């Protein structure tokens with residue numbers, strides 16, 4: 001009996017010692033390859049500030065978050081290779097972080113206790129615009145703002161279809177497909193990636209993924225971050241844009257017919273086909289804001305609006321004409337006076353606590369539906385809103401399997417539900433906010449896509465499912481399908497097959513990474 005106990009104790013002690021040994025091996029291995037001032041251990045006085053440097057949601061910096069063993073602030077691709085090799089050799093996983101905007105914080109925290117390190121790429125962030133062939137190489141750690149600024153200052157006739165917020169990282173953005181206000185004309189971000197450099201699970205650098213592995217190249221353009229290796233640079237095709245574009249914000253209240261206006265807007269997305277025009281709609285309380293970006297001058301915008309959407313009553317005085325670069329700054333920073341250079345500011349704003357969810361709408365909801373969404377939900381809770389991004393145009397014209405982003409043909413728009421509150425310590429506020437969100441999400445079920453109820457990978461939501469690890473130590477395909485088919489629909493199986501080939505041991509993993517499917 002004592003003998004048995006001794007063996008048992010020896011075993012548990014061993015597991016503990018193993019993870020300690022793994023940590024030691026990992027740190028030792030790193031120290032041979034990476035300057036020590038780029039590796040922040042928990043004991044470092046800068047650990048917390050480096051960890052929090054790009055965190056967007058204060059929910060994940062509380063003391064209940066599982067913290068990394070260390071942060072590797074790579075400043076060179078060789079550091080990325082060393083981190084992967086050391087991590088694999090010692091059994092320490094990496095959370096890859098570029099812009100740090102992951103909605104569930106998965107680029108710097110783990111939900112389950114585990115020993116892991118953050119591989120932070122924010123110091124690898126050059127942008128090299130090549131006007132000759134209208135392309136750019138952008139390093140993985142650059143933000144959308146840094147990319148926009150580099151493109152727009154080299155040539156104001158160039159653009160890239162990115163998102164609305166300048167601090168978002170290019171790598172997370174493209175890894176989920178990347179939607180934005182010019183995708184109706186240029187396609188989603190991932191449609192405009194023409195090559196990439198990636199560090200694979202063996203720590204080898206693949207200089208041209210497009211040339212080396214077409215299936216992997218397909219997977220990284222929208223199949224979710226973390227799963228397939230560390231992307232260190234993307235090659236982009238730039239778009240041509242008119243020297244002057246027009247930005248217009250029009251707000252209407254329920255009393256001014258907001259419900260009818262939103263219902264009319266829904267019918268205009270697929271028909272007529274005006275890809276120069278994008279109207280993003282934000283609804284909150286008793287208001288609808290019609291955020292318009294038109295890739296042309298005000299006079300042509302107003303003619304288009306008079307023909308198709310006269311009810312909105314857009315007027316010449318509403319128009320602001322500017323370059324595409326300044327339009328991105330205006331939309332991102334919320335002020336027409338904001339200089340484009342302000343988009344280089346990476347400082348994060350750890351403001352409110354937030355929870356978001358997403359849906360896709362394929363059938364117009366109609367005026368009665370919008371009336372009840374306003375009356376029974378939005379008008380009853382101030383800190384909750386819905387942001388609707390119209391699809392159609394070029395994004396909807398590409399077949400669903402061309403990239404992993406499947407929400408294309410027949411999709412009218414994406415809905416992002418947002419609810420925020422102040423103070424985690426105030427459990428009442430958190431419960432009230434998330435309770436309201438749950439009620440609205442339940443109510444919306446009748447209007448949105450089903451089987452599966454689609455969701456957007458870039459608006460990560462762990463409530464739709466999390467990976468489970470099977471007896472063989474790998475995440476299971478069956479657990480991945482639960483959330484994966486909502487994000488990727490018919491493309492999920494192909495993603496799992498690519499994963500099974502490039503990372504069969506499932507080293508690159510998080511709570512929603514693609515599980516490896518082995519070819520039978």
Ligand SMILES: Cc1cc2nc3c(=O)[nH]c(=O)nc-3n(C[C@H](O)[C@H](O)[C@H](O)COP(=O)(O)OP(=O)(O)OC[C@H]3O[C@@H](n4cnc5c(N)ncnc54)[C@H](O)[C@@H]3O)c2cc1C
Pocket residue numbers: 056095096097098099100101102103106107121140162163164165167168169170171172173175176177178179180224225226227229230231232458459510
């Ligand atoms: C304010 C705000 C506005 C947004 N607006 C838009 C929008 O308009 N359109 C849109 O599509 N999305 C938008 N998003 C969502 C955004 O695209 C995603 O949150 C995206 O994942 C953020 O990328 P990141 O590099 O900042 O995040 P990170 O947290 O660094 O990474 C996100 C995921 O990608 C992985 N990853 C990061 N870098 C790499 C890499 N180099 N190689 C492999 N995997 C990597 C991470 O491990 C993590 O799983 C917005 C988010 C916020 C917070």
Ligand SMILES: *[C@@H]1O[C@H](CO)[C@@H](O)[C@H](O)[C@H]1NC(C)=O
Pocket residue numbers: 063064
């Ligand atoms: C976390 O912080 C809260 C409030 O500061 C404290 O009450 C709690 O004990 C802490 N928990 C842990 C695990 O440290």
Ligand SMILES: *[C@@H]1O[C@H](CO)[C@@H](O)[C@H](O)[C@H]1NC(C)=O
Pocket residue numbers: 056057101102103104354355356416418
């Ligand atoms: C939710 O969406 C809002 C608006 O796009 C964004 O500001 C916020 O950062 C998002 N939530 C999270 C958890 O990041």
Ligand SMILES: *[C@@H]1O[C@H](CO)[C@@H](O)[C@H](O)[C@H]1NC(C)=O
Pocket residue numbers: 342345346347348349
């Ligand atoms: C950068 O952004 C942060 C957070 O939004 C803000 O507090 C700060 O003033 C900005 N810095 C500059 C120089 O604009």
Ligand SMILES: *[C@@H]1O[C@H](CO)[C@@H](O)[C@H](O)[C@H]1NC(C)=O
Pocket residue numbers: 423426428429432
């Ligand atoms: C906690 O949140 C609730 C709901 O928002 C609010 O009524 C209450 O005043 C808050 N309490 C504190 C101490 O902030």
